[in-house]
Amino acid sequence: MSPARKPSIxxxxxxxxxxxxxxxxxxxxxxxxxxxxxxxxxxxxxIDDVSFVIDEGESVAILGYNGSGKSTMLKMISGVLEPDAGRVLVRGRLAGLIEVGAGFHPDLSGRENVYLNAAILGMKKHEIDARFDDIVEFSGIEPFIDQEVKHYSSGMFMRLAFSVAIHAELDILLVDEILSVGDAPFRAKCQEKIHSLAEAGKTMVIVSHDLEMVRDLCERGIVIREGRQIFDGPIEEALKKLAG
Ligand SMILES: Nc1ncnc2c1ncn2[C@@H]1O[C@H](COP(=O)(O)OP(=O)(O)OP(=O)(O)O)[C@@H](O)[C@H]1O
Structure with a gap:
């Protein structure tokens, strides 16, 4: 953590x-x-009395076993849930990939959903027009882009949602486990993209049980057990704490 960095979350x-x-x-x-x-x-x-600060450009994993409170924490950062006590402050534009298909309208086509979701993420029509082809190309679901998304598989949803989010003008990316529904080649492509976003100074908060991916993407880990924060520090130590 460099002292010059400003807090993002x-x-x-x-x-x-x-x-x-x-x-x-x-x-x-x-x-x-x-x-x-x-x-x-x-x-x-x-979630029981959790406090941390994530600085601009940090990549942080929130780790813990099933039901420990990771997704609840991420939903409070994204604003989907309100805390009962304490506060969450976020600086910058935030894109959250939290539930596969959340924000997608089942009766609209992939194309219409790209416009809808990109607009929700704050993009203007001309910006979406300019990036539309890149979004679809990255998703790899071009042949199905005019099909209603209710016929998509969960992996196809995730591909499109991830692609829209990473093409938006964002400062903070929250990723909750959704990469796990993608196949291996797409996961590798997402991982590469997340690296390049991190290199470009974006802030990342990642929830995943894929510890290899977490080790590769994050420099810091916050471990939550039964709603309480039991560790916050370098990722290797966090992974040991999780296992121990
Ligand atoms: N809307 C809700 N109403 C009631 N209980 C909830 C709600 N959302 C989450 N919980 C409970 O809060 C606890 C933490 O859930 P959360 O989804 O945050 O865990 P998690 O660490 O993300 O788990 P996993 O690794 O299985 O995804 C769980 O016991 C869950 O049942």
Missing amino acids: IVEGVRKTFLLRRSHSFKEAAIGWIRGKDVWSKKFQA
């Missing part, structure tokens, strides 16, 4: 609670109700 004392549904027998529910308890749901702390 500030996460301060963030907490997120979800309500978990519980099922009971009628008798248990009646007893709970008489005792004044909320019998149908209980609170679950998915």
Whole structure:
């Protein structure tokens, strides 16, 4: 981390609670109700007091086992979810690849969805026109571009969504596991592209269980266990902490 770098993402004392549904027998529910308890749901702390700062141009992995809270954290950075406590500040234009096909309209064609998604990412019509061919070429799904996307496979969705995001004018790219649905050649191509975006000074936050990819793409790792941040530092140490 160089002192000259400015922060891109500030996460301060963030907490997120979800309500978990519980099922009971009628008798248990009646007893709970008489005792004044909320019998149908209980609170679950998915993120518990997490704080970190990611500087401009850093590539950071958020690591943790299933259900540890990684996607919840990424969704709070992208603004899809609001924290219950603490705050998340983001500086710059952000593109999030968080759920495969999110932001795609199933009844529109691939072409129409490129325009829709690029517009959501802040691109103007003439900018999209100028980059349209590159977007489609990178995605490798040219023969299907005029087909409705409800007929796309999850890999095809991901190809198009990734391609739109990396051709947008972005400062921060959030990637959540979606690369895992791509085939090996496309994943290699994405990895190369992410490297070139990192070299161009973009900020990356990556959630993935592909530890080889994470080791290759990220210099720093934040490890989350059961909603709590247990490590923040160099990627090799983070991977050891994850395993240990
Ligand atoms: N909308 C929601 N409502 C209730 N619980 C939720 C919701 N979203 C996430 N959770 C819960 O929060 C916890 C953390 O989920 P999250 O998806 O952030 O984990 P993750 O670390 O990304 O897991 P994975 O590696 O399996 O993708 C899980 O127990 C999950 O069931």
